[in-house]
Amino acid sequence: MSKVLLMIASSPRSMEAQRAFHLARTLHTQRRTVSVVLLQDAVLAAVGNGPAQDPDGLAMLVPRGVSVYVCEHDLTLRGFAPDMIGGAQSVNDQRIVDLMVADDTRTFGCF
Amino acid sequence: MSKVLLMIASSPRSMEAQRAFHLARTLHTQRRTVSVVLLQDAVLAAVGNGPAQDPDGLAMLVPRGVSVYVCEHDLTLRGFAPDMIGGAQSVNDQRIVDLMVADDTRTFGCF
């Protein structure tokens, strides 16, 4: 079974991002290997959102073993330092492309 | 104190529409006379959404005395009949303009 990479660009509280988070959980429940890349406004999901703030969102994915990558460019643009994220990895554009085109990976997005 | 008319055009579950519903409640709590006009995708708030589905949304405004007007054109375009709405009134464009320009009314929108 191939890996699934979900690219998310929408604001964390938008229906679009919430749907992508939900899909990531369902795919994970189906025992698929799921990774998530956060781009544009979606990077805001990786700052300041503890599980208490967002019980259905990103914060529940990391502890379940979903890899979360955050676009460094879009984080710093918005005034957040790459080291502010718990459980997620900040990545540059080159690394995002590497993730997208990796063998055995199906990339879907942007949500 | 003048009346407040909120024009809402966004999808009922969007942050934008939810904010407008919340604002309508707060203005109502401040003892202001509040009315709401639903346009475009926001008309979907007036169909099929009982309080159980949407405890913070439109369904709680009508019982509190907030007048809710729904754009008839946008309802029928989407396949809903004007008589499907409980507690809200379907209105044509002319009536919407009358509401917007009514004396002593401050019109804000579109959310």
Next chain:
Amino acid sequence: MDSFCILFRKAPYGTIVAAEGLRHLIAAAGMMAARAILLDDGVYLAKRGQEPGDSGWINLSQTLEKALADCRADPSCQLHVYVHEGSLKERNLDPAVLVSGVELADDDQVATVIAEARRMLIF
């Protein structure tokens, strides 16, 4: 298994997005095995009885229904349109109000259709 998929997430008419998705779905169905998933506000695309009148819009749910009927009449055509049950329920929409030819799918089925897609366009 390796099909092309289009995701519909937004209500018709309010934004162009659903109409654009439909235009692409119909074109795709003529060229490859195509699947569509209607979820969140995207489920409203399949609501029957839309009445564009003289607005200039085409009737999107009728166009979807016709595409499905045309495809059933053509043995070489492979088109499936799945409507997400959870999104219908949240919106208090009865499946009976949907145009004919669409299929219901739960969370699990939606995730499977997506994961099985080789490529997906998102609207």
Next chain:
Amino acid sequence: MDSFCILFRKAPYGTIVAAEGLRHLIAAAGMMAARAILLDDGVYLAKRGQEPGDSGWINLSQTLEKALADCRADPSCQLHVYVHEGSLKERNLDPAVLVSGVELADDDQVATVIAEARRMLIF
């Protein structure tokens, strides 16, 4: 009491909307009593430390801060920027991360500023 108000609801950069609101706010402040409300994702506009680098974007929070400072130095200028406390709290944002010159406002104050506005632009 009768002021002009601009509502900021979206995060900066992801959409042009916050930048457009800011452009209009600065122009308005030169011509009339102007108030702005940052709420929902709009609160991120005031986050200090934005780094556009060579992206081509101007630094929006710095631009906001400068507009507020310029206005304080000009006795004829009337500009207030309110940041919604509830939206900050939901996003786990400490008011200390905001640029200087903005004022905090609760639900009640936000509603009052809006109701007192004679006209409002929404971004």
Next chain:
Amino acid sequence: MEPEGPASHKTLTIFLAATPYAGEQASTAIRLARAAINAGHRVSIFASADGVYGFTVGHRAKGLPNAETGFGDLIARGAHVELCGSCLATRGLKRESLLPGADPSSLEKLFRLIRESDVLLTLGE
């Protein structure tokens, strides 16, 4: 409070920031403007950001409302239209590609319009 004119002579200003084919915003602007004009009100439309795309010529829309026709009709009925000049420049839109009657304007003129209007409505994305 500013004095309120008689109900039949209000001024409605629409601030339009959505593209003509983003969805329903252009149609909403056109429908409400038409209804307001029919009721004897004055209507101004100020197009800003991506809203300026709506006032170019040569549209051939199929299956969705033709914005050029709608806006042209409004101008013919007396709607006043101004376009954000810097927004046109950003997008490379030149005067010769614009609908007659839709003229480049400025923020200063926008706020003059706003001050003179009884109702201000934003139609954005």
Next chain:
Amino acid sequence: MEPEGPASHKTLTIFLAATPYAGEQASTAIRLARAAINAGHRVSIFASADGVYGFTVGHRAKGLPNAETGFGDLIARGAHVELCGSCLATRGLKRESLLPGADPSSLEKLFRLIRESDVLLTLGE
């Protein structure tokens, strides 16, 4: 399963449906396309709906990234660009207003591009 090429020769297709100045989508498309080209991958961009506005000429953007410059640079680096033809017609965009190298195309060509690509990414509103 289709055969996967070596990691250094994948094809990325970006389906771009947002206007050049709607926000960050055009910049994201440009940044990811540039990174992909730098890594030796092939890149195609298919602009659809309001996305076609990004491939006109004469932009003078201030304070936000100039999309024309970014897309022109990508084309110079070998990115393949196609524009939805009916979307151009809807919006009244003529060939002479388009960026050289960005050519009108069709749905049939889009699906050919999609079939030939390893990764398909949508950037919309």
